Amino acid sequence: MKTVTQNSLDDLVSFTFDSPDNWSAIAVNKNSLICRSPSSNQSEENVDTVSPHYAIITNYNTYDIFPLSDEYKQSYKDLFKGKYDGVEKFINENIGYINISKVMDSFPDIEFKTPESIMDYFNILTEEPTVPNSKLSEYFYSKVWASDFKYTKYQCKNSNIIAVEYSYIILDKTYKAINCYRDDDYSVYGAFDNDIELSSGDVSLWIASTMEVAEHYRLEDGVVLREGKDY
Numbered sequence: 001m002k003t004v005t006q007n008s009l010d011d012l013v014s015f016t017f018d019s020p021d022n023w024s025a026i027a028v029n030k031n032s033l034i035c036r037s038p039s040s041n042q043s044e045e046n047v048d049t050v051s052p053h054y055a056i057i058t059n060y061n062t063y064d065i066f067p068l069s070d071e072y073k074q075s076y077k078d079l080f081k082g083k084y085d086g087v088e089k090f091i092n093e094n095i096g097y098i099n100i101s102k103v104m105d106s107f108p109d110i111e112f113k114t115p116e117s118i119m120d121y122f123n124i125l126t127e128e129p130t131v132p133n134s135k136l137s138e139y140f141y142s143k144v145w146a147s148d149f150k151y152t153k154y155q156c157k158n159s160n161i162i163a164v165e166y167s168y169i170i171l172d173k174t175y176k177a178i179n180c181y182r183d184d185d186y187s188v189y190g191a192f193d194n195d196i197e198l199s200s201g202d203v204s205l206w207i208a209s210t211m212e213v214a215e216h217y218r219l220e221d222g223v224v225l226r227e228g229k230d231y
Helices: 071-081 084-103 113-127 138-143 199-211
Strands: 002-007 013-019 024-029 032-036 054-059 146-155 160-172 174-180 187-194 212-216 218-222 223-226
Touching: 002 024, 013 032, 013 054, 013 199, 032 199, 054 199, 071 084, 071 138, 084 146, 084 160, 160 199, 187 199
Parallel strands: none
Antiparallel strands: 002 013, 013 212, 024 032, 032 054, 054 187, 146 160, 160 174, 174 187, 218 223
């Protein structure tokens, strides 16, 4: 293991954590990193996709600095109160969107001229002949993309952590993942793979438990103010 210090894009957040010696860290947006193994394909790395080849380090209450919906944020407040339905719902929806993205990536290049034409392609995944009002069908929302949730609480030096392990489906194949949520709004996500020596699922909890975070910004009325420059 080695200790890594890496800043996010625009140096808005600094992360210091332990990672495997031959893994590297790269910034992917203003408050996220990817900690990747030598087997990772950098061209395929995506902060929205779970992978055994890289761990995603991010603030789970914001996306690229800006806050997410109140419902989304409430689900994580509930998580630390022992209420898990909200987090399971969002994990399930996120895996569903990954599946849609995978299906869409397999299509030939095409120009979508109307919302209805886009939904016609979504129908291939949802197995519905039509989608009323250009909305995803009930099939998408009711399908179980993630299951077998297991919750474990940890008290660490820099935070309390709830590790959520679960199974998830990508294109009809089942995988296992772990999301390590810290009570300072930061998290580390990874996936397990028994066919590789060390997966991101194997190291995510260790990264989360050793990680120190320093923010160099604040938000005021939707404007990012930089420490040392704007205040």
